[in-house]
Amino acid sequence: MDSIDYKILNILQKNSRQKASAISPEVNLSVSAVIERIRKMEREGILQKYTIKVDHKRLGYDLTAFVGVTLELPIYYDNFIQVTREMSSVLFCNYVTGEFDFILKVMATATEELEKIHHEIMKIKGVLSIKTFFVLSNCKDDVQIPEDSFLNFDH
Incomplete structure (x- = not known):
């Protein structure tokens, strides 16, 4: 994974229904390149499931x-x-x-x-x-990898 993969992952964590065409300009890649990177993350088991958050x-x-x-x-x-x-x-x-x-x-x-x-x-x-x-109250309910984990990451 490189920094672009992490940017795509971060975008999908915020909204897993985000279309590749909307992600493309944010990561400066073609739509097909974004789709291929997402498919690769799925094959490698990084992206395991797309789900919803329910109240x-x-x-x-x-x-x-x-x-x-x-x-x-x-x-x-x-x-x-x-x-x-x-x-x-x-x-x-x-x-x-x-x-x-x-x-x-x-x-x-x-x-x-x-x-x-x-x-x-x-x-x-x-x-x-x-x-x-x-549980008296829910102060934080986040299932995302922290965004700062993605900063300056390039393998």
């Missing part, structure tokens, strides 16, 4: 919580990961260092639903304990 509260998901999970033994890790991947209420499952083995991000429409999610997690074989942190 979960407007869809009725008023509760967001992070759940720290501690497992009894490492032999339960694979099963835990498999089960949480199948739980639609779990948005993220990260294996972490520190006090917990995993941190989950879950969404619920009400406290009753969150309680059900809690019970589901506790029923997973090997779960020793969980600790829940309720």
Whole structure:
């Protein structure tokens, strides 16, 4: 990847529906060259998916919580990961260092639903304990690579 690829990536991170014809003048390349660079990033697995950002509260998901999970033994890790991947209420499952083995991000429409999610997690074989942190407000929700990472980069 070179600095032009990073510029294209930055533009697509802001709006993945941006057309190559709009990107072209910003990176001083032809439309076909931009398309080829995007396809190359897709082939190389750099661009993995084009998606949307949804306002979960407007869809009725008023509760967001992070759940720290501690497992009894490492032999339960694979099963835990498999089960949480199948739980639609779990948005993220990260294996972490520190006090917990995993941190989950879950969404619920009400406290009753969150309680059900809690019970589901506790029923997973090997779960020793969980600790829940309720999100009071969302101060930053950015999934983009920081723009300054792209500056002066040329390989």
